[in-house]
Amino acid sequence: MSMDYLIHLNDISDEIIPQLVSDLNKFEMSCEIRPGFSFALHSGFLPFRFRLSNPGIDLLKGRDLMSGFELYVRDFDVVEAKGFSQDDLSQLSKLKKTVIIRLCPLDSFEFRFSELTSAIIAEILDAPRSLAGNVIFDSRTIVEKSWEAVKAREKSIGNDGWRYHEFVGWS
Numbered sequence: 725m726s727m728d729y730l731i732h733l734n735d736i737s738d739e740i741i742p743q744l745v746s747d748l749n750k751f752e753m754s755c756e757i758r759p760g761f762s763f764a765l766h767s768g769f770l771p772f773r774f775r776l777s778n779p780g781i782d783l784l785k786g787r788d789l790m791s792g793f794e795l796y797v798r799d800f801d802v803v804e805a806k807g808f809s810q811d812d813l814s815q816l817s818k819l820k821k822t823v824i825i826r827l828c829p830l831d832s833f834e835f836r837f838s839e840l841t842s843a844i845i846a847e848i849l850d851a852p853r854s855l856a857g858n859v860i861f862d863s864r865t866i867v868e869k870s871w872e873a874v875k876a877r878e879k880s881i882g883n884d885g886w887r888y889h890e891f892v893g894w895s
Contacts, residue, residue, distance in 0.1 A: 729842035731823040732816050732859075733851040736763045736797060740848050747844045751836075751871055752777050758894060763797055763823070770795040772837055773891045781883050788891040791833035793841070794826035807857030815861070816852065831887045836874045843870035 741757065748755050755774035771792040779785050802817045823845060827838040846853040846863040853860050860866055 726826050726828040727838075727855060729825040729827070729838055730854045731825070731842055731845050731849070731851050732800060732819045732821075732854065733823065733849050734820045736821060736823055736845070736849070738762050738764065740845070743848055744841065744844055747848075747867070748772075748837075748840060751840060751874070758792075767796050768794055771894070773894075774833075780878065780881075781886065783883075783886065784888065787888075789833065790889045790891040791831050791837050793834055793838040794824075794828065796824040796826070798822050798824060808854070808859065809857075812854075812857075812859045816854075816859070819851075831889055832878070832881055832885070833888060835877055839870045839874055840867070843867045 738761075741761065741763075745755065745757055753774045753776050755772050758771050761770065769792055771790050773788060773790055775786070775788050776784055798821070800816065800819055800822045802813060805813060805816065808816065823842075825838050825842045827834055829835060842853055843863075843866045845851070846860070847867050850863055853863065853866060
């Protein structure tokens with residue numbers, strides 16, 4: 725089952741990438757995004773290399789891991805937009821682009837990266853973010869709420885329930 729986080733905006737620039745990575749690194753990990761990543765050129769799976777600074781289980785200590793999500797930048801099309809209220813749609817129709825972050829949970833960390841990355845982009849650009857038609861227009865507290873959701877989800881994973889990929893290099 726996949727979920728799409730949508731960030732609605734007029735434009736997105738690669739200038740935010742350093743701040744995005746810096747902000748991700750505030751959440752008990754050090755990470756890097758695939759070298760050469762560009763919002764303008766990318767379509768498909770976007771990997772992150774990361775190491776948790778305070779993993780909940782010993783198995784993950786000191787390991788370089790990889791996770792990510794699918795990312796697409798599309799023109800916003802009001803006609804194709806589904807699941808939004810008329811009020812939300814009237815506000816969103818003023819925006820030209822949508823960044824789609826698609827979560828397809830293949831490992832235990834995809835939720836972390838899709839939830840936090842979508843929230844951080846929304847906060848940096850003061851842009852609305854939606855999930856399943858529910859739009860958050862006020863991005864001032866979105867990152868803090870996303871971090872709480874990530875911590876709750878990761879806390880719910882039992883010691884033998886962690887699914888992860890060790891980082892073996894950029895392919």
